[in-house]
Every structure is written in structure tokens, then in C-alpha cells.
Amino acid sequence: MPKQVDYESRRRHIAEAVCDLIDRHGPEGATLRDVAQQAGVSMGVVQRCFATKDEMLAFALQRITERITAQGQEEIGASAAKESAVTLLTATLRTLALIEPHQRRDARILAAFTAHATAIPSLAEILREAHARTRDLLAWLIRYGQRTGEFRDDLDADLEAETLLPLVEGLTSLALLGHRPAVPAHDILTGRIDGLRMRPSRPSRPASSTAIT
Amino acid sequence: MPKQVDYESRRRHIAEAVCDLIDRHGPEGATLRDVAQQAGVSMGVVQRCFATKDEMLAFALQRITERITAQGQEEIGASAAKESAVTLLTATLRTLALIEPHQRRDARILAAFTAHATAIPSLAEILREAHARTRDLLAWLIRYGQRTGEFRDDLDADLEAETLLPLVEGLTSLALLGHRPAVPAHDILTGRIDGLRMRPSRPSRPASSTAIT
DNA sequence: CACTTTTCGATGCGGTTGCATCATATCAGC
DNA sequence: GCTGATATGATGCAACCGCATCGAAAAGTG
Incomplete structure (x- = not known):
């Protein structure tokens, strides 16, 4: 042998x-x-x-999407019981949005694959699965918050998750292009999360943002 | 000569x-x-x-982004006084999200350019300008709704516009990849718009969606 | 140690790419 | 109708692409 x-x-x-x-x-x-x-x-x-270049690309894409979903899951698994649903959802969304400088690599790679996937169905399928996983993760988090009483229970968790998914996806691509937002991405996310909370105080400006990093 | x-x-x-x-x-x-x-x-x-291929691509991108922003503007200019801000914003968001079948072309082209722009700064600049235009358009629409009394006046129009922008952007790329949402894109948009309205009825499920199309 | 089976790395091949070159065709002005 | 500047399109070129091929090297087994 x-x-x-x-x-x-x-x-x-x-x-x-x-x-x-x-x-x-x-x-x-x-x-x-x-x-x-x-x-x-x-x-x-x-x-x-x-066997072929496309197979190589598909393997790489599969790996990177699994890694990103795993990072989202980690955020939860590490601190599920201790943290509040709000903190958990905030951290998860920030992780998934790939807006931190050290995530630029992942963001760039995903953007490249997304464009390529318009021509290569096998790549598109991998991305669809990744997005479905992310959406289900977000829906779980929202339902979790509803169980803990932090989030309004009249919300449709599926609708909210399906809204957060494109939001996160869009934040990624905007950050990647160097878009200069009028409002920090963090405020956008906390603003959305505030809309889910049980007692919406609805500040016209989120006051919490100034204390972050 | x-x-x-x-x-x-x-x-x-x-x-x-x-x-x-x-x-x-x-x-x-x-x-x-x-x-x-x-x-x-x-x-x-x-x-x-x-002179060069990149210049050709930049010209094409400039054209298509201007066309899309113009489509958004058209939605307003044609019916600004007659329609309500809610209707106007809904129509504009649907137009900008490029989720209709006849917009797949534009969506695919933009996705390709977005990926390319990570390596070619001149393309990124064109896209940044386009996104800034879109955001300003959305902010104007929200303020318009606030003036007509349809939208809550305690909202930060800039924050809301800066939230709608990535949402729309994400809807485009998800639709392009053939993502099968648990909730129709139209409901996602109307759900967000409902959050802006003066008297939030907050249905757990938007009932309006069944009557559309 | 010799043998067999798998891995390795280099080289070749047909095709395509973006860009440069250049003879030819085309028209405004005299 | 000539002239000369400009537009044109075919061709050339060097580089690169993905993929196939193949002799040589390596390593476990008898």
C-alpha cells in the first residue's frame, strides 16, 4: 500500500x-x-x-457558511442561561452581520460567492441552506425571548426573523462596500431589537449606543 | 474632418x-x-x-444605479400629492428591493458589481453614492409621512431610513439566490412600515397581505 | 529487498483573456 | 475630386485559464 x-x-x-x-x-x-x-x-x-474547480469552490463555501452559523450558535450556547434574550440577540446579530473589521474577510468571501452563485446553482443551494439556518436561529432566539417575557408575545417570530435576516444580510454588504451610514450599524440593530421588547420605551434616539465600545 | x-x-x-x-x-x-x-x-x-475594461464596467454600473434610483424617484414624482405616504413608501420599497421577476436582471447585475467592487475601488464609490441616494430618498419619504401625520413624529427618520436601506439590500440578494422565505417579502416590508405608523394596530399577522396582487 | 499501488509535481494543450497594432474605409473641407 | 484626419475592424500577442497526462517518487506489504 x-x-x-x-x-x-x-x-x-x-x-x-x-x-x-x-x-x-x-x-x-x-x-x-x-x-x-x-x-x-x-x-x-x-x-x-x-475533481473540478466548482467542486473546490462549493467545498470552501460550505465550510465558511458552516463556520459563520457555528459562530452564531456559539454566541448562544456559551451563555444561554446566564444572559438575557436581548443581550443574546444583540450579540448574535452583530456576529452575523460581519461588520467588525476582523470579519471583513468573511464578508468579502461571501459577497464573491453570492455573485458567483447566480451562475452556479450548487453554490446557490449552499447559500440558501445557510440563510435558512440563520433565519431559524433568529426565530429561536425571538421565541426564547418571548418565553422569558422579554419580547412581546403578540409578535410573529417567523415574520420578525425573516425580517432580521435580510437586514443582517444588507448590513454585511453595505459595510463591505464602505458605506458611511448616517447611523451606526449597532444603533440600527438595537433599534430593531427595541421594537421587539415587551415595554417599548421608544426613545427617538437610542441612548445606549454612546456607552458601547 | x-x-x-x-x-x-x-x-x-x-x-x-x-x-x-x-x-x-x-x-x-x-x-x-x-x-x-x-x-x-x-x-x-x-x-x-x-480606454479600459474597468472604465467600461464603471460606466455601466453608473448607468444602472442611476436608473434604479430614478425608478424610485418616479414612484414618488408621479403621485406625490395624491397618494398617502404609506402607499408611497410601500411602492418605493418594493421597487427598490428588486424582488419582482422582471427585476431579476437588475438584481443579478448589481450582485455581480457588488462582488467586483470589493477589488475595484472606483466601482465601490459608485455603489456608495447609489446607496446614499436611496437612503436619502427613504428618509425624505419618512419625513413626508411625518408631515402628513401618517408616521409617528417621535421617529428618527435617519435611523429608520438607515434601517430600511440594508433591509431592502438584503431582500434583493436573498430573492436573487432563490431564498424561500417563511414569510412573503411583501409582508416583511408592510410589517416594517406598520411599525412607523401613527396608530400601530400591531396585528401579529398582517391581514392586508392576502388582498394584494 | 523487490513489488505494487497510490501520490506527486511538472509539463502540455486548447481555449480565452485584455490590450496593442495597423492597414483599410469613411467622411468634412478645399 | 482630391486630401488628410479620424473611425474601424481584423489580427497579433503575451499571459493566463482549467484540465489532462505522465514519468518519477514514495511507502506499505510479501
């Missing part, structure tokens, strides 16, 4: 190189040659791990 | 071909050769009209 190789870990390693290149050189940066070089392997290895 | 050519109209004609190709064959479809063929001209003409 010949050399034994852990293909799965190698695929992950290559996928990481794919993401690096898309991040640094845009959607077109992920050529087979450059990916191989970035991963520190030969082109032949890349071709052995993935 | 030699032949006289209306360069501006020719640039517009070529830009239209660029959009057609991006729409039909994805972000990579806009090669110089294919653009020339689609426009029914030779490659030399395209090269004379635009």
Missing part, C-alpha cells in the same frame, strides 16, 4: 487557501495555480482533492 | 450589452469580445469608447 493521506484535512487546508485568495485578490483570485501556491502544495494535489 | 460619431449614445448602447451579458452569463460573461458581439459592433469600437 502506498502513502496514506488524510484527504479531508487537506481539503480543508486548500479551502482555507481559496478563502485567503478570494479575500485578498477578489473573486477572480482563486485560480487553481494560485490556490495551489497559496496552500503550499502542487497543482496536482489540488486536482486530486477536487 | 472625419466621420462624426455620437460617442455618448454609443457608450450607453455598449453599457446595455454589458448588462445583458452579466445578466445572462454571470459576472464573468462581460468579456470585451462578447460585449462587442452583443452590442453588434466590433471590438475596436468598444476599445475606442472605453
